[in-house]
Amino acid sequence: MDVSVVRRALACLELAPDTGRGLDDLLVRLMAALADMPGLSSAAVVLADADHAPSIRAQLGAPDVGLLLRAALERGEADAPPRILRRPGAGPAESPLLAAPVFAGKDMPWGWLFVDGLFGAPAPIEDDLRLLGLLAEAVAAMVRVAAQGRERGDDLAREVAFLRSKVSLRYQHVFSEGSSPLLVPLRAAVDRAALSDGPVALLGEDGCGRGVLARLIHDLSPRALRLFSVFDAAAGQQVALRLFGGSRSLDKPGAPGLIEETDGGTLLIEKAHRLPPEVCERLGRYLADGSFTRLGGGRTRVGRSRLLLTAPPQGLGSELAATPNLAVIRVPSLRERPEDIPALLDHLLSLGSARDGRRLSLTPKALKALETYDWPGNIHELRVLVSRLAVTAPDDRIDIADIPPEMLAEGERPPVLPEDAAELRDMERQQVLSALTRHGWVQSRAARELGLTLRQIGYRIRKYGLARDEDENA
Incomplete structure (x- = not known):
């Protein structure tokens, strides 16, 4: 048997691991490879469908459909050898049909591979049958790979659904199930941002929950199973190098930046208003068309990382604010929605009790004092206060005397002995x-x-x- 012929016939198997192309595409490529065989004019792959009925999945030329479907009604077995099929009453001059069973394993689709010849005269038909058996094993491998790919896809879909259900529970408590009318458009904006793929600017005061919302946008998006990275634009030097990476030079190797490291995921840039102008210009180009270059390099690269930016209420610098496809979400401060403070406190106190086994609650007087406080540190300050009270409060019932004095109005502060x-x-x-x-x-x-x-x-x-x-x- 000519090994080069076998190699050409099996060349399409190089794509077998690529389950995204689908089984049918792989079978079509196999038919195209078999077209070079000198003795072949027609071929077909027949596999059982979900109802165990035979279905032609790929064919070449014009095979005898009636003959191959009648033969395909018989389920193939793992050890069944290839065989010769002839129509009843056919004369000796009529070409036979060669059939080999495709058996991928238990609970897998089964079927047959049919050809009217492979090598042609003067090669003996036994050579055709041996090669046909090898090809049928290759088709079985394709079926297994495709089935495993579907299982992984189903598992992935179930995992995404599970993660989304968990995220949705977290999402209900990001700003609690508050009654503030400001939360309605905010939640709608987060849902829209999760369904899109464009950059988003989250504007608001420090501690108001911009980072939490950024993570929620990522978790609710199709990128949820990819990397979520955070970069603080005010954290130090070499901002451009950390974001875009550096090109290779004589004295040092090239290194990717966060945009490449987070490929396919989401990159959150905190305090984006502190970015240097030259970095804003580079980011503007990336936001516009997805292209960038490493520092010191000339090769244009394409990135797939989604950018989320946080900035104060005043907004971003002009270079980034002018990005055409930039969506803006304004996150309200805590003092803009004081009606949500009781629900937030109750939620944070319940989390602390689940963690520490101590159920804290507030007296009406203490709750009223915290509702009237202006919360310059927003939700972050609220979390810090609850953590502090879990340690310092002498009783499970938190009273006005347990609240830090600087958080109380002058008339609410309890008398203090010298x-x-x-x-x-x-x-x-x-x-x-x-x-x-x-x-x-x-x-x-x-x-x-x-x-x-x-x-x-x-x-x-x-x-x-x-x-x-x-x-x-x-």
Whole structure:
């Protein structure tokens, strides 16, 4: 048997792992490969459908349909050899039909591969039957690959449905099931953003939940099973290199940036208004047509990462704001929807009780005080407060005396004895100093941990005369 003939006939199997093309496409390619066989003028692949009825899935030329369908009604077996079929009453001059069973395994589609010849004269028909058996095994392999691909697709669909159901439960509590009318258009905007694939700018104050909404947009989108990356535009130097990567040079290898590393997923750029102008210009080109170049390189690359951007209420810089397909979602601050504060507090307290086994609740007076507070740190400050109360509150019933004094109006603050005031000042001073030390005296990070604004933590640093050790020794 000529090995080159077999190689040409089986060349289409190179695409077998690509289940996205479908089984029928692979079988058509097999028919096209067999067309080069000198003794073949017609061929067909017949497989059982969902109802176990034979169905012609691919054919070449004009095979005897009646003969091959009658033969295909018999289920093939794994060890059945290829055989010769003849129409009843056919004369010796009439060409026979060669058939080999396709058996992919238990609970798999079964069928037959039919040809009217392969090598042609003067090759013996036994050679045709041997090659036909090999080809039938190849078709069986295609069927197995396609079936496994469908199973993986079904598993993926079930996993996506499961993840979406979990996300939808999280989504109901992102801003609680609040009664604020501002939440209705916000949730609708998030749903629309999840169904689209364009860039989105989330505008709002720090701590209002922009990052949570960005993650929800990703989790509710078709990209949910891909990577979700976060980059803080104000975190340090070499912003362009971190986003776009660097090209190869004589002294260093090339390296991808986050746009390439997050390929197919979602990249969240926090504080996008702090991006340098040259980076905004590069990002504008990427947002417009998906193309970019690495730093120092000239090769144009195409990225598939979706960009989400967070910025203050004032918006982005002009370079990014002018992007034609940029959707804008405005996230309200907590003080704009005070009617949601009780539900948010109840939800956060219930999460803490599930974690710590301690069910905290608020007295009416404490709840009223928190409803009237302006929450400069928004939802983040609310979370920090609940975490702090879970540690400091002496009883499960949180009263006005358990609320930090700076969060209370002047008339709501309980009377403090002089010795108590000194103790509270020492506690607050140590708390602020510890947070600053943990974060290397980066005031914005320490303030975020304590649920304070930069103005509030700056006031406390001046109030208590706090300074770094190296500053005192300078």
